[in-house]
Amino acid sequence: MSKQPYRILLAKIGLDGHDRGVKVLARSFRDAGHDVIYTGLWQTAQATMCAAMQEDVDVVGVSLLSAAHMTIMPEVLKWRKQYGIEHVPVVLGGIIPVQDYDAMRKMGVAALFNPGSSIEEILKEFSRLAAEASHGTLEEVQAGYTTGDQVALAKLITHIQRDTDGNGWAPPAGDALVLGITGSPGVGKSSFIDKLGRELRSRNLRVAVVAVDPSSPLTGGALLGDRLRMMSGSPDENFFIRSLSSGTVLGGLGPKAKEVVSLLSGFGFDIILLETVGAGQSDVAVRELARHTLLLLMPDSGDSIQFSKAGLMEIATCFVLNKCDLEGADRTLAHLATAVGGDRPLWKVSTLHNEGIDKVADWVVAQR
Amino acid sequence: MGAHGVKPTGQTAAVATTMPVTPDRGEDGKPFVGPEDLKDFDPAVSLAQPSEYPFTRGIHREMYRKRLWTMRQFAGFGSAQQTNERFKYLLAHGQTGLSTAFDLPTLMGRDSDDLLSLGEVGRCGVAISSLDDMRRLFDGIDLGQVSTSMTINAPAAILLAFYIAVAKEQGVPLDQLRGTLQNDILKEFHSQNEYVFPPPPSVRLVIDTIEYGTQCTPQWNTVSISGYHIREAGATAAQELAFTLADGMAYVEESIKRGLDVDAVAKRLSFFFDVHNDFFEEIAKFRAARRIWAKVMRHKYKAKNERSWWLRTHAQTAGVSLTEQQPMNNVVRVAYQALAAVLGGTQSLHTNSYDETLALPSENAVKVALRTQQVLAYETNVTQIVDPLGGSYFIEKLTDEIEAKAEAIFKEIDAMGGVLPAIDRGYFRRAIAESALQQAREYESGQAIMVGVNKFREEQGKPIEILQVDQATEDEQVARLKELKKNRDAARHKAALEKVRQSAGDGENMMPSLIEAAEADATVGEMMATMQTVFGSYDGGPEW
Numbered sequence: 057m058s059k060q061p062y063r064i065l066l067a068k069i070g071l072d073g074h075d076r077g078v079k080v081l082a083r084s085f086r087d088a089g090h091d092v093i094y095t096g097l098w099q100t101a102q103a104t105m106c107a108a109m110q111e112d113v114d115v116v117g118v119s120l121l122s123a124a125h126m127t128i129m130p131e132v133l134k135w136r137k138q139y140g141i142e143h144v145p146v147v148l149g150g151i152i153p154v155q156d157y158d159a160m161r162k163m164g165v166a167a168l169f170n171p172g173s174s175i176e177e178i179l180k181e182f183s184r185l186a187a188e189a190s191h192g193t194l195e196e197v198q199a200g201y202t203t204g205d206q207v208a209l210a211k212l213i214t215h216i217q218r219d220t221d222g223n224g225w226a227p228p229a230g231d232a233l234v235l236g237i238t239g240s241p242g243v244g245k246s247s248f249i250d251k252l253g254r255e256l257r258s259r260n261l262r263v264a265v266v267a268v269d270p271s272s273p274l275t276g277g278a279l280l281g282d283r284l285r286m287m288s289g290s291p292d293e294n295f296f297i298r299s300l301s302s303g304t305v306l307g308g309l310g311p312k313a314k315e316v317v318s319l320l321s322g323f324g325f326d327i328i329l330l331e332t333v334g335a336g337q338s339d340v341a342v343r344e345l346a347r348h349t350l351l352l353l354m355p356d357s358g359d360s361i362q363f364s365k366a367g368l369m370e371i372a373t374c375f376v377l378n379k380c381d382l383e384g385a386d387r388t389l390a391h392l393a394t395a396v397g398g399d400r401p402l403w404k405v406s407t408l409h410n411e412g413i414d415k416v417a418d419w420v421v422a423q424r
Numbered sequence: 425m426g427a428h429g430v431k432p433t434g435q436t437a438a439v440a441t442t443m444p445v446t447p448d449r450g451e452d453g454k455p456f457v458g459p460e461d462l463k464d465f466d467p468a469v470s471l472a473q474p475s476e477y478p479f480t481r482g483i484h485r486e487m488y489r490k491r492l493w494t495m496r497q498f499a500g501f502g503s504a505q506q507t508n509e510r511f512k513y514l515l516a517h518g519q520t521g522l523s524t525a526f527d528l529p530t531l532m533g534r535d536s537d538d539l540l541s542l543g544e545v546g547r548c549g550v551a552i553s554s555l556d557d558m559r560r561l562f563d564g565i566d567l568g569q570v571s572t573s574m575t576i577n578a579p580a581a582i583l584l585a586f587y588i589a590v591a592k593e594q595g596v597p598l599d600q601l602r603g604t605l606q607n608d609i610l611k612e613f614h615s616q617n618e619y620v621f622p623p624p625p626s627v628r629l630v631i632d633t634i635e636y637g638t639q640c641t642p643q644w645n646t647v648s649i650s651g652y653h654i655r656e657a658g659a660t661a662a663q664e665l666a667f668t669l670a671d672g673m674a675y676v677e678e679s680i681k682r683g684l685d686v687d688a689v690a691k692r693l694s695f696f697f698d699v700h701n702d703f704f705e706e707i708a709k710f711r712a713a714r715r716i717w718a719k720v721m722r723h724k725y726k727a728k729n730e731r732s733w734w735l736r737t738h739a740q741t742a743g744v745s746l747t748e749q750q751p752m753n754n755v756v757r758v759a760y761q762a763l764a765a766v767l768g769g770t771q772s773l774h775t776n777s778y779d780e781t782l783a784l785p786s787e788n789a790v791k792v793a794l795r796t797q798q799v800l801a802y803e804t805n806v807t808q809i810v811d812p813l814g815g816s817y818f819i820e821k822l823t824d825e826i827e828a829k830a831e832a833i834f835k836e837i838d839a840m841g842g843v844l845p846a847i848d849r850g851y852f853r854r855a856i857a858e859s860a861l862q863q864a865r866e867y868e869s870g871q872a873i874m875v876g877v878n879k880f881r882e883e884q885g886k887p888i889e890i891l892q893v894d895q896a897t898e899d900e901q902v903a904r905l906k907e908l909k910k911n912r913d914a915a916r917h918k919a920a921l922e923k924v925r926q927s928a929g930d931g932e933n934m935m936p937s938l939i940e941a942a943e944a945d946a947t948v949g950e951m952m953a954t955m956q957t958v959f960g961s962y963d964g965g966p967e968w
Contacts (some may be wrong), residue, residue, distance in 0.1 A: 071528040071544055073617030076657050076744075079857050079968070080864045096968060097617055098540065122528055123893070125785060127543025153782050154887045171781055172877045174750050175868050190835075242849070242966045281968055288963075381960075408622065408960040 230321025658860025850967025
């Protein structure tokens with residue numbers, strides 16, 4: 057295993073929903089100690105490569121079983137160029153007739169895998185390509201960062217995370233409003249952030265999201281799946297999403313979370329939304345970084361009791377009751393209102409129907 | 425030297441001749457099963473005779489002697505016209521039912537000219553965006569004479585509306601329509617991922633079609649409750665069985681909640697299972713499925729009509745078991761799987777073509793697949809005796825075991841509050857992904873063997889000829905659709921979509937307004953988008 061985990065992006069593009077292979081691979085890469093960003097179903101080539109750029113991945117793996125590779129892969133490579141990340145190798149797996157291999161290679165696909173390829177063989181090839189991946193020198197990307205180059209920003213985050221000592225350089229001070237967003241799994245944090253982020257974008261604010269997922273304590277690898285809920289709209293350079301693994305320190309925000317936030321703020325983002333796993337120490341860590349901590353809850357989850365026990369109700373400075381399209385929303389809201397008291401805001405939201413998000417956005421804007 | 429003085433050919437490296445013991449087979453180390461392993465087995469209770477409750481041995485007394493299984497090859501590619509020609513070819517070669525494969529855009533409820541449809545129009549099935557396309561698909565085929573299966577889910581109600589509109593144009597009374605709509609949205613949430621709306625309104629649409637079916641199309645099977653995709657996504661046989669039957673129970677419960685008579689609903693429900701490589705386990709799975717379903721329909725849902733207790737099923741050989749390497753080996757795999765389905769007592773069967781890991785099947789490969797069924801039906805005599813393995817110690821033990829595993833899974837699902845709450849928790853997706861990973865590891869370690877892939881490998885031979893769908897199909901389809909959108913009666917179209925929106929919001933049965941919209945040349949994409957304004961869309965739940 058490498059000293060640092062590789063960052064691998066796995067993508068399904070188009071309408072093809074066959075995801076057995078890509079899921080097996082994602083888990084296998086995690087188990088081999090790597091960070092895997094999966095962008096979910098039904099993505100466009102453009103959104104995939106925008107994600108690859110912002111996440112500064114070492115390799116992009118595309119899975120296609122829909123026979124659309126001759127149409128989709130040229131698009132993928134076109135957007136790779138447009139986003140300025142031609143250094144990132146793109147590999148392709150799925151149902152690709154041997155007859156098309158040459159065309160794919162000529163186009164610039166770095167490797168091809170078929171249903172008979174073993175995981176070991178795929179892993180080996182990804183690792184070989186990842187080991188060669190270039191993130192530029194620290195000085196190069198620092199220079200790029202200061203010119204407002206987003207590719208450089210993405211690479212700099214990787215450098216800051218991977219290197220223990222920098223060269224004394226520091227980003228300019230920014231004035232981003234940092235909002236921590238937490239809540240137990242299943243309450244819809246990522247989808248909520250997607251909608252809130254897009255609402256803030258519609259008000260001409262530049263938004264960055266840092267989404268932290270836990271690393272496996274055994275292998276150090278991580279499945280970074282939050283991003284796939286944040287790709288509902290068209291790709292947008294001023295909606296910058298970065299997925300981080302928490303690292304093996306229990307309950308942490310991942311290495312150098314504070315520095316990553318400073319980088320984003322210094323780059324000129326107006327709002328930084330920091331999504332955490334919603335358990336234990338990460339929430340205390342969030343409080344140190346964020347001006348406000350927003351706790352997301354859902355109807356009838358019993359969470360109000362659970363959270364007050366865990367002390368989260370005290371840490372949070374504002375509350376959102378999500379999924380208010382579900383039964384029992386009003387009852388839970390009444391319970392919550394009592395528990396929260398009058399001095400902290402509480403909103404009723406349905407991410408599904410995009411209701412109530414604007415009110416939260418109003419408040420966020422007013423905090424700046 | 426070989427036994428007859430013939431030099432062995434092929435693989436020259438030494439090959440182990442002992443077989444590893446499959447972990448869940450003979451855990452007690454015994455290579456055979458005897459009466460001592462079936463202590464609680466009472467044939468009168470567990471088996472009875474074919475056509476007798478609990479139908480373990482089959483739902484008919486004479487089974488294939490009286491009526492062969494339906495040979496139903498799934499087909500569809502390119503434009504409606506191209507698939508129409510394939511349908512006519514299959515009917516001419518002795519196929520007895522039509523089975524329609526739609527392309528991905530149609531399956532996802534999107535029009536051929538949608539941005540995300542790019543490159544996928546007509547690739548994996550036929551592109552149907554409008555009533556006009558459906559009309560071309562069945563041109564020259566009398567809908568009163570054929571039985572048609574349509575593999576479609578999220579937009580199933582819309583495709584049914586198109587079919588009904590074509591039948592009306594042909595002058596065929598709706599009560600004569602025979603066929604099956606897959607229309608099983610629950611398994612989309614578990615495995616196949618062709619969902620659009622969130623689970624509750626998706627299920628409501630299914631119940632709308634069931635309700636409409638009981639009133640207007642009584643011979644039409646409104647839901648084909650499918651384990652196939654669950655299995656293909658990685659589930660074990662027991663998971664396939666349990667998840668599928670749990671879905672079936674969920675539809676029955678929702679129908680009862682709607683106020684429908686359980687007997688009217690049950691007789692139009694059919695099932696669709698995968699048939700995989702583990703020969704005896706697959707046979708046991710079909711037998712256990714019939715027994716479980718009969719018990720729950722009779723005792724849990726109090727169906728009175730004996731036919732409501734029947735589990736009627738379609739089967740398809742396992743797509744995931746096919747290999748790109750040495751593709752002719754697939755013919756053999758498919759034949760064994762087909763035999764298992766027939767010994768398990770299936771009502772209809774699709775046999776996969778040997779080239780399906782590479783592309784849509786070529787005409788020649790489809791013919792071999794169909795001939796595989798014909799050889800089985802007409803040459804082997806397996807049709808002569810019903811449930812020939814019934815009473816085998818081993819088969820009965822396996823049947824009991826797989827039933828017990830399914831029962832344990834039903835308990836887990838019940839503890840979560842049922843199928844919908846379990847979806848909300850990501851239960852099915854997580855369970856299937858874990859099983860898939862487990863199987864991948866078994867192949868990776870060599871514990872499980874795939875001939876030609878992780879054993880008996882060869883250098884890749886000459887590529888076989890495959891079906892190519894050219895880009896012209898997409899261009900023509902998109903052009904025709906644009907033309908349709910330009911020339912239709914705009915006012916009628918707008919009013920019809922408004923009705924769709926209203927009935928979605930009002931909670932009334934969607935079918936009448938969808939049929940009206942179909943006749944007003946509203947497209948699949950437009951009707952879906954209209955419903956989406958009311959229903960919202962689904963992001964897949966917590967697990968991926």
